[in-house]
Amino acid sequence: MKRMITALAALALVTAAPAPAQRGNTTLFTPSAAARHAAALAAPPRAQHHRAGAIAIYDRVAAGGGDRQLRDVAALLASIQVLNGGGADLDARLAPLAEGAGYWRHLARELQAIAALKKGGRAEAKDIFSVLAEDADAPAGVRRRAAEMIARIGGTNG
Numbered sequence: 217m218k219r220m221i222t223a224l225a226a227l228a229l230v231t232a233a234p235a236p237a238q239r240g241n242t243t244l245f246t247p248s249a250a251a252r253h254a255a256a257l258a259a260p261p262r263a264q265h266h267r268a269g270a271i272a273i274y275d276r277v278a279a280g281g282g283d284r285q286l287r288d289v290a291a292l293l294a295s296i297q298v299l300n301g302g303g304a305d306l307d308a309r310l311a312p313l314a315e316g317a318g319y320w321r322h323l324a325r326e327l328q329a330i331a332a333l334k335k336g337g338r339a340e341a342k343d344i345f346s347v348l349a350e351d352a353d354a355p356a357g358v359r360r361r362a363a364e365m366i367a368r369i370g371g372t373n374g
Contacts, residue, residue, distance in 0.1 A: 267301045270294075288313055288320050295327055299334070306331045322354040326361065333369075342369050 274294035278287050295309045306327065313324035329344035348354050348362035 267297050271297045285319060292320050292323060299331060322358045326358055338369055342366060
């Protein structure tokens with residue numbers, strides 16, 4: 217699942233992003249080009265060696281100006297890399313994305329549930345997955361994965 221989320225988000229960035237500009241001998245990365253670079257760093261087989269660099273680039277894009285959707289997906293991708301690297305304390309990273317009606321809220325909530333599982337919080341994860349499985353606004357894939365996770369954790373959906 218984490219590879220699929222990363223691949224889909226990276227694909228969205230790559231297809232929408234212009235190439236970096238050149239000024240003399242300096243490459244000027246647009247936020248989307250920087251995010252593409254981070255995706256390349258985070259891709260296997262380099263992921264273990266370059267994860268911190270990818271997270272730093274995603275964090276810079278997320279903190280920068282410009283398109284809100286790009287900043288949010290960069291924050292989401294940084295969170296995925298933190299989670300893939302063994303980090304489970306993502307509350308501060310994911311809370312702004314998971315709250316409200318933002319475009320990436322359902323994926324952010326799904327990552328919150330996965331992080332809760334990594335910390336041993338089965339009940340918390342089940343609660344989050346239950347809300348996602350019942351959320352009519354959530355994408356079908358998110359609802360389906362949430363229902364599958366509820367079944368794996370133990371319990372029923374609904």
